[in-house]
Amino acid sequence: MGSAAAGAATAADGELGRRLHEAGLDADTGSRRLAEYAYDASNYRVRPRAVVFPRSAADVAAALSVCRDLGLPVTSRGGGTSMAGNAVGAGLVLDLSRHLRRIGAVDEDALTVDVEAGAVLSVLAREVERRTDGRLTFAPDPSSRTRATVGGSIGNDACGNHSVRHGRTSEHTVELDLVTADGARLTAGPGGLRATDPADQASARRAAELGGALRDVAAAHLAELRVELGRIPRQVSGYHLQHLLPERGFDVARALVGSEGTCAVVVGARMRLVPRPRSALLLCLGYEDVVAAARDVPVLLEERPAAVEGIDDKIVATMRWRRGTDAVAAMPRGGAWLYVDLDGDDPAEVAERAEALLERLLREGHALDGRTVPDPVERSSLWRVREDGAGLSSRLAPDAALDRSESWPGWEDSAVAPERLAGYLSDLRALLGEHGLDGVVYGHFGAGCLHIRITYDLRSDEGRAVFRAFTEDAARLVVAHGGSLSGEHGDGRARSELLGLMYSPRVLGAFAAVKQAWDPHGLLNPGVLVDPAALTADLALEGVPQRQWRTSFPLGELRAGEDRQGPFVHAVQGCIGVGRCRADTGGVMCPSYRATLDERDSTRGRARVLQEMVRSAPDQGTGWRSQDVRDALDLCLSCKACATDCPAGVDMATYKSEFFDHFYRGRLRPVSHYTLGRLPRWLGLTGRIPRLLNAALRDRPATRPLLRAGLRAAGLTPERPVPRFAGAAGWVRQVAGAGVARPGTGTGETVLFVDSFTRGFRPEVAGAAARVLAGSGRPVECAPDACCALTWISTGQLGAAQKILRRTAEALDDGSARPVVVVEPSCAAALRHDLPGLVRTDAARRVAARVRSFAEHVTELARAGELPAPGTPLPPSVVVQTHCHEYSAFGAATQRRALAAAGVGEVREATGCCGLAGNFGFEAGHYEVSLAVAEQALAPALRATEASVPVLTDGFSCHEQVRHLRPDRPGRHLAQLLDPRPGAADGTRAGIRPRARTDRKDTP
Template identity: 65%
Template sequence: MSEAVLPDTTRTPDRPAGTPGADRPAVLSALAAAGIPADASPRRRAEYSFDASNYRIPPLAVVFPQSVEDVVAAVQACRATGTPLIGRGGGTSMAGNAIGPGVVLDFSRYLNRIHRVDEAAGTVSVEPGVVLAALSAEVERATDGRFTYAPDPSSKNRATVGGALGNDACGNHSVRYGRTSDHVEEIDVVTSDGARLTADAEGLRATDPEDTAAALRAAQLTAELKELAHANLAGFRTELGRIQRQVSGYHLANLLPEKGFNVARALVGSEGTCAVIVGARMKLVPKPASALLVCIGYQDVVEASRDIGTILEFSPSAVEGIDEAIVDTMRFRRGDGSVQGLPEGRAWLYVDLDGDDPDEVAAEAERLLARLRENGRMMDGRPVPDPVERASLWRVREVGAGLSSRLSTGGESWPGWEDSAVAPGKLPEYLADFRDLLAKHSLTGVMYGHLGAGCMHIRITYDLRSDAGRAVFRTFSREAAELVVRHGGSLSGEHGDGRARSELLPIMYSAAMLRAFSDYRRIWDPAGILNPGSLTEPDPLDGHLALAGVPERAWRTSFDLRPIGAGGSASAETDDPSDESAAGSNPWVHAVQGCIGVGKCRSDTAGVMCPSYRATRDEKDSTRGRARVLQDMVRGARSIEEGWRSEEVREVLDLCLSCKACSSDCPTGTDMATYKSEFFDHYYRGRRRPLSHYSLGWLPRWLKLTGRIAPLVNAALATPLGKLAAAAGGMTTKRALPKFAGASEWRKQVAAAGLQPGEHDGGARHRADRTSGVVLFVDTFTRGFRPEVAGAAARVLAGAGQPVECSADGCCGLTWISTGQLDTAKKLLRGAAEALDDGTDRPIVVVEPSCAAALRKDLPELVHTEQARRVAARVRSFAAHVGELAAGGWKPAPAEPLPEQVVLQTHCHEYAVFGAATQRQALAAVGIEGVTDATGCCGVAGNFGFEKQHYDVSMQVAEHALAPALRGSGPVVPVLTDGFSCAMQVNQLAPDRPGRHLAQLLDPGPDQTTEKQTTDQKDSPA
């Protein structure tokens, strides 16, 4: 352990990168003169003020380079004006590596192409903005599954190659495949003086052989780097590369003669402080023919770590670990079915074994389990051959960072000391001592990570909102650094040092090594403009904290936004949800600060979130981008200073479809649809709203009128008058309008099923038998547009053999909620709660899934009464109830044979509130196994897809999943669309294939229903 003192972090006049008042007009003028568009708007700067760390630093501007020439021009403009330059990929850096006070270059938007997969050479040529998961998929496609790209961090579906090179990212299979630096062949860079160079395993050269100036710069750099290595041979050999996961500091051991003077590997992990990466050739690895997950349960993570040595004897490709806090949170947020196949335990290891012969791999798994039983620490263990269970378990591990930040208990944890590493053999003792250190400071650590490589991800319950809590954060970080160094470890084992750990490097390295780091950086970047604040001359680890400096202010809200564990909607007893909550902040502040920047909303794969980002590829249209602007709003930052009246916030929320997918897909549970509704309610008070807020937002009111004259209205809409009416209401004229149903049509449909609509008390039928059965709630959309679905749903429920009571008295207020007209929404929801609260616990089955979701989730969050909570707890979507019926032994008897295949478009609100698999499980339960799941938002999302200004984006969203699913399925395959919005989009995309409700597939028909009811009456004791 070094005795060096911490460096002086005071800014010096010759280091313009550190001055907060850099000359924005000068650099913007220089960029404009070079033809480089730069966005310096308050909204854009807010979006890029954060990454996935604890820090916030507003940039001067953001540039989206479209070519290497753009990068060169941007670098030259920044150098000429002394402006800091920060490279950024997916923005998932957890140590503050991807933010800074100057110009941010976002490579992910345009410089994201895969140029060539060269199987013979075993390399792939890529641009820095390529997402890692896309890279692996393309390599496997191009080589017919023979090869893949190995590094697979948990953020692989949004993290980029450039970011992985910057941080030397690893991943779940690093036990086998190591770090990103182990897979680099060549790196193309632009230096801070504009030279285009290529670093490889033997040195540096000009990227363009005919560029003589670059060749001279390469020769100069080569000479200086060799001189640096020669002057530090002993230190490089003894202080660097001691353990597998020694990521802290620069990787200068690669410059040693015995390493071949590998400049490319020495650049990996430099966190953008030496040069700007503009391209790379990365190595491929063979893909195993067979792999098997073995899941092993333990009493705790420390006990699990004691078996690592035994497990490594079996040459696994992955040894990952999680604790029960993450599992509990996953189940709490996404249901018990979200975690399948875990053996008994309170902490678990995931061990991947692989090979050419699946039988041999399975036998090896049994030998491993036998050895672990002999060790006596394993509580339970099992192989997991089922691919569904395997995917479910890995999903828990991959969203661990987000899940551990917002726990099921209502607590929150933060990074800062989240990826220290030791040699695997020293892990048990290190973790035991680390737990003692946590206890000393009254902190809790949620543990998960790469146990097989000795690298632990530990998110800790710091209080970063108070001065006292931030003081504990600083003290604990220093003591944690001293602890890991005592165990021979590294401050960082994967995420880099950034602003979180650079200040602590003197604890790990000698003064001579720190000087070598500074010399290395200066050789590359003598102007000192590249990513200041990290590694050398670091910012204080408790400086620029995002939660510091947020003013105390009462942000009064209609929604109850308190965390569940702090008395939120599940247990609130007050009508004032704006009361101060746990965690020391107003509930609105706490809610919008829930996003920690993990960036899962930027993923193209898995889940539904975020449909607008998938359409536009713009950070402002991601859930994270919106949350970051809201976070600046509550800070009262100069960039977003108008609060509820902020035009920047309105703009960033404009393309939010209010699909609610983020509330379940986001690991932190960020619910942007709710935040949008709340903000719009305040923003438009006393202002004229968009026309669509009156036409579509007030739709249930208009339906009362159109229901009386439906034939006349439909006839008029079929003429050019229809387009005029749509335009007058702020709606697009490109989308076909639905036909309106007569006011009494739904009553006829329900009556045909043998039921009578109820009165204001929720229905008079079956009063004597109200302790059993179900209540069928026929919502406004079904009554106004799809009354035939009400009849089908009534017949299905009646055919299930239980009393069915029909209610249509009430409205969920969904259209008012989505447009932010919350006074009306609350009034309607109170009325619905009164109508449906009948003193029983009978399930309330709602035909339209979006209305079911509103009654289940929005009702108790907007109406803060026991009555509202009682009713909400009883609400089911139709598909959810079908699943429950089937689980109880019921089998449908449809009038028409069930189809063997269906295209499934699950409504986003049902997906978010009742579970992602609700529809699939219902289909499987009734015997429909062939499902083409169009996982993704349909694009209509209530009023969004009907609004003139949103139509084009609506159709782009449909192209992500629904439109391809329709094109890829046969014309006779039914399209299942329980949601009315989804049905409207299907009608737009494929007019000859109308969407059908699950009730229509299962409809026994009038004759069968009548016969069933007659039989029930004969068998009744009455």
Template identity: 55%
Template sequence: MTVPAALIDALRAEGLAPESSPRRLAEYSYDASNYRVVPAAVLFPRSEGEVSAALTVCHRLGVPVTARGGGTSMSGNSIGDGLVIDLSRQMNRVLRVDEEAGTATAQAGVVLTALRAAVHASTGDRLTFAPDPSSQTRACLGGAVGNDACGNHSVRYGRTADHVVELALVTADGLRVTATRNGIRATDPADTQAAARAEHLESELRALAADHLAAIRTELGRIPRQVSGYHLRHLLPEEGFDVARALVGSEGTCGVITSARVALVPRPATTSLIVAGYADIVDAARDVPLLLLHGPTAVEGVDEVIVETMRRRRGADAVADLPSGHAWLFIETDRGADAADELVHELRTAGHPVDVRQVHDPAERADLWRVREDGAGLSSRLTDPATGETISTWPGWEDAAVRPDLLADYLADFRDLLGRHGLTGVMYGHFGAGCMHIRIDFDLRTSQGRTVFREFCTDAAHLVVRYEGSLSGEHGDGRARSELLPIMYSDEMLTAFDRFASIWDPRGLLAPGGLRATRPIDADLALADVDPHPAQSCIGIGRCRTHSGGVMCPSYRATGDEKDSTRGRARVLQELVRGGAAADWDSPMVAESLELCLACKACSSDCPTGVDMAAMKSEALHRRYARRLRPRAHYTLGLLPTWLRFTPYAAGPLNRLLASRAGRAGARLGGLAQGRVLPQFASAARLRAELGRAPDSVGAPGPAEVVLFLDSFTRGLRPEVAGAAVRVLGGVHAAVACSEHHCCGLTQITTGRLDAARRTLRRTARHLDALDPEAPIVVVEPSCAAALREDLPRLLSEESVGAADAERARRVAARVRSVAVHLGRLAEQGRAPQWPDGPPEAVVLQTHCHEYATFGNRVQRATLTALGVGSIVEATGCCGVAGDFGFTAGHEEVSDAVAEQSLAPALRRHPDTPVLTDGFSCATAIRRLAVTDPAAGGATGADRRGRHLLELLDPDPLESHSADPAAGGGGPR
């Protein structure tokens, strides 16, 4: 729609701050669905009063309004063409937890896991909020109410509607009312206009229920997961005229929910997890009625394709050992060990599994639940095991539900339906509740594919209705299914639905496009006639918006702004590439979006769809600065490996200069951040002294067992690690080849100098391929190891360098190992190096983000455990330096905030524990924290530093690693 230019002015006149930049509109044009709708403006209200003011303005101007929380809707509920109101950014507080009443009150923008954490803390883990959809780490309470979200434990606890006590909302014309379990009242008793409106609403709703009693009683509430349509059955006399629950699942079409009071349930003291393997997904569904007799708390299922995709993307150890089978059920019970044993026995004797096992280890259980929770993302980008090609799947028919006892037959017929349309579907979901999530390989780009999409969804709607089911069992109807509701409901019921929405919003301004002013299911598709691009791997799952667990996305965790999330950046790039060859890579919105990306690569691992924003940022910088003057930091930091060729011969004077006032001023002129502790350059004499003390096995003639790659950072800035590397590996291998004159091109990659990076990588690949081609390549610096493992084959593709160099790149990349990976392999073989003074009792572990993303988030811990380290305290998260990011001017505040997410608190909690970090960037972060924060420095104060694992294992270190006399002796590095 064309929105009056007066909208922005009118909102500002009310003291509001709407945003309408191209970048902001791009970020909010998408959710986790197939759809794209560009809004007119986005607002981040701070209070219910501001929501009321905004709705009053929009009502006066006739502007549509769509409320939004985490933006994780898979049916298109959180996008709209008027004003989008994001409640997640500033209306996200838990207001009260009342253990005695068994309720909690929170604002609509609170994330579900944050609400649950507050309840646990307030009640001593005695109570919890039950609904736990897989998106709970970023989905908000308002969205759970809007869609009537459920989750893994709905088989025990039901839907969100079963837990809502009161809803505070703002009507379409800006009035504040509260819906209760037995009516409606003005939120502020002194507001006479709101009181009159509440009285009118209540009268109209009672009349509606009375006029359609028979239809409501016979058509609604038939199965546990009947989410489609409006929940009018709660208005019945036998339901107590429960207006609050009637509004649950209304998808934002009746009012903007600003807060909710919800009921809490007892939290189980202990649970047992049973995993059953099946020949296929239909066999798994046949056992659901048997399992339900045992009163489980959860019965969830996954397809083997999801499991295999998880293993390929995150390593073989990312999924715990599963029982035999091609599909699995995760069955949780809280009735004790005897009950779990009885359930296992009955499954084996009366069920259909091919194998069953109980899972006792907490970490293993967490891994399995993560596979289930990441199902939507994992199944969206599958790897064909036969061809290795990526298969993209999409929502659209992903959450229909039937009675659990009909699920198996429904799935069998559903598979036949997929086959008739030439489609493939990946299945997972809430088997215990009869609700299946199915992502399908629709072709949404071409007109022919969209025709198949429409025909299939129409046929699927008829199928689920034939099984007495619901088009939606959890995600709501939205743009994805509202058009199909006439297949499920009678004309009378559809009339009642329309009347219900019109009572609340006569002009239809709230959330049009879904349940109101319904759009065709094949309209507004984001991919329609758009060419493929890596940015489109983001499908809006939103895991990058979490504040705990994993590493992604550190800048979002620092700012809380969608623009700094991986998803926000991907959406901006998606808007950009819609222009095809005419895309403006110099657009300010691209620069704004990518400015605070640390290029930590954590998204490539933590994102369920494998979005690699570091690679996309590199490509964007390459395009933006082609044949143009670059930022100053690109010449100082981006060319650091080049400068490090010469610094060893003038290390002393350079270090003294950088420590002076003139040097600090020069650093600022070079685009470097203020207040950073700069690393010291190593002298050539120091490097020679370190490498000259290598065992005879290093450089020995004949085939080498291993190739040691000494990167630019290690040679020029951490010579003690170079020395430790040759001594440790030389002590356990009969022959070690040492590569000390080549580069991985990392800084060229991160600054977008991709042509130069390809030249560097081609030289390095040729050198390494000729150097003992069968030997593994152990790279001392984790970020360099990641560049050689992933960026090397990506950048040296056949299209860019030809078949011969591309094949060489693939061969070299396959041989690359980080130090932790290699030492772990040696430990498995019983050949691990020995600790000079025995293993440390405890270490604080800071894993480099690139190692975390490329070689696995468990590699460091597993290796240290295998080497006998007693206690490992993991500071899981980015250090804040991330290559050149923390040293670049303008990034200081975010860099410091990122360090505070995990690393700095870990250093303060363990002030006297050795800190292990193989990454040079992380070591510099630790050095700065030790210098600037006495609590982080501990007993050693400013001398506290992060040490490489090889340093701890070094059998013969030099007496002092804290100073390099030839380099100027400027204190600890």
């Protein structure tokens, strides 16, 4: 863009921003915000000019008024999880998910609920179940339901896993509250349209006009609408104009469902509710391949199941590769699986049906193996594999038997009649082979809807040509099978161009007439359904410069032919927009988004800004110096939960470290990077004068102003109490009495690594850990003085981190395979994952393989019968603050397993980030968010349990957050809980008598 054109565009954007703010709207025209909303979950990138967050229908009308005056297109957006590209647009994006989330009255007699368009589906279902004591629920449950919104589901006519029983969103839509492009406020329902406010005469006139136009379109196309639309359960492509037929009751609401935001903006709805079954059971069936699985669908449908879902072995392998073998419950033998959900009021009757069906399929069907899964926890584990299919299949396990590691949507949503699915699948696989492609298959087999992600090369002209040729051939194939281009996701930018292969010119003419009646100036989501853009226009991977970005972390390995832009570009482009980071329950990510509900603070939002950075757009700064990326990363807690919870494996903590390392290279850093970021070095000094330092940092009225000023000068928040420093020799005295050998003696079977945080702040934990390990009867040796470099890593000081870790690897690599047990979970995670990433030597890899978190090692000892020591009193129940880094590096259930193995009966997990997260909660400007994050799990768990119930805080950050929230209820380390010494928890007694072989007098 030339300077004159760029200046004109800037002036136009300034005028747009001014007009939006004058209208009283929550609007943003900043480059970082536009980067976040340039993408959805599709292959497309369309950069908008502004984003508005309406709080009411009046705000929507005001935004539309500005856009009418300026001739600016408008795209409505919910959770931004569209895989067809119907949630991105070049003008104004209306994000309805931020504020329009209210859930209104539930009418149990009418089986309806009033809800705003931005309400999340899972939240709606949960709230309905709460208000009706579990009698009713909201049925549509797409895999994205924990972040997809009601408005988005209406836009796409979304379905979900249980659509075999409950059908599509259109079947649950009673009325829709709308704002039209010309500002009318209307309500659509069976029988037609009316003004939402009866006193609004202008809207009443518009309702009558529109209703007449829609009746005229239906009357002119009766035959086509009856013959070509509504032929199969999942015919979602195009407008659903069959609902305008007289025999369908001229249901304008249902005709609008699936219109993808091209006719009006949906701001609210009355949705139908269904009874919630009292009992459910999962039948898991194994097959040779997905075609064999599809052959059994007709038989399964005879049993009236609630769901019949299919997945292939590539998704299961990737789930285990990314999250560990425990992430997937035991699967029957096979290379593909069906999940069959059976439900009813009588658990015994449901179980009997399941066993009979399993026996029949093994005898008469194509199943190789199968098992019933009545346990709800195991069922959730299996469903998680299916629900994360889109993300998991985007970056596959190295042994997934594909020639490319990446796969993409584009033809992920076709549908046929269920009885034709096997034949269609077989032909589709052959077509993939003809084009040199492969695919990862999953989907709603019981409804004939197939999801498949395909190994397109969308980075090259040749690959994009193959993408287009295959998509055209695939469209012809599904039509030949009597199917639909889209069965759930809508046509969007991915398939609208191909609607002419599926529908006659007369039907396409009806679509155009309906669009003209609703939106005569073409403002609403142009390029979708009517007058479509080319399916290869605006592809996100086109135009990314082939520039190598040097990084300290390896960031994954690429296969042959995938290395044009290097690992960093591929890593940040790993975010495909599925948006699990926007969920309010399940897992740990993304704590900052859960606190702010702002896309900026989601893992996805940050990834999108990084993706714009690697495009090197002119208004995105200059690469590593991008201020937009720096701003997007400000509230990232570096909790590492996304590395585990994100189905696509996005590791934002690592990307943040890399970016900060480059961004601040040769620049003055924030003061906290010098104080907190180099804390282990400072602890070497503070350990010499702990009493003087603690006295100076004590919060007293007389010195409070001076203390607060000093903390601010150090880059710290003055609202948080400063932890007490320990003397340098405190941890040595604690460990000495446990019979732990000095470092380097080679006499221990276990090496105890006491980290800087434990040495500097919690030396009593070092003593407890030493006693617990020694009490197992196995000799223990103390690790040499070494550091995990965690604080340098989290603040992006990677050069220093590499030097520190190189010394650590050399010190710990003693030629043995002895486990290195690390007291602090975050340090254990750094040694397990970051050490071999930053120091790529055999020594580093050997040391990392030996590292155990304390909880992980305790589990091994307890299962071997070596812990806890005889006579150790254990509480009947505990509250566990799940440590984010341990969760990510060692598994979500690490501490639960340890406590169960040790014999603790009841464990309540506060599964969520504590909010302090290393340096984050101590830094100036982060205090409020830190407390808001604590409210997601930790603070409620503290309030909900008796003060006598111990709170386990293995991490120093977690410990400090609990101390701040509840000074009367200090947290304890697992080692303190299992410490065999009487009075160990409060440090009142010294010395123990280990069970065996620990009578040395050695000290570390």
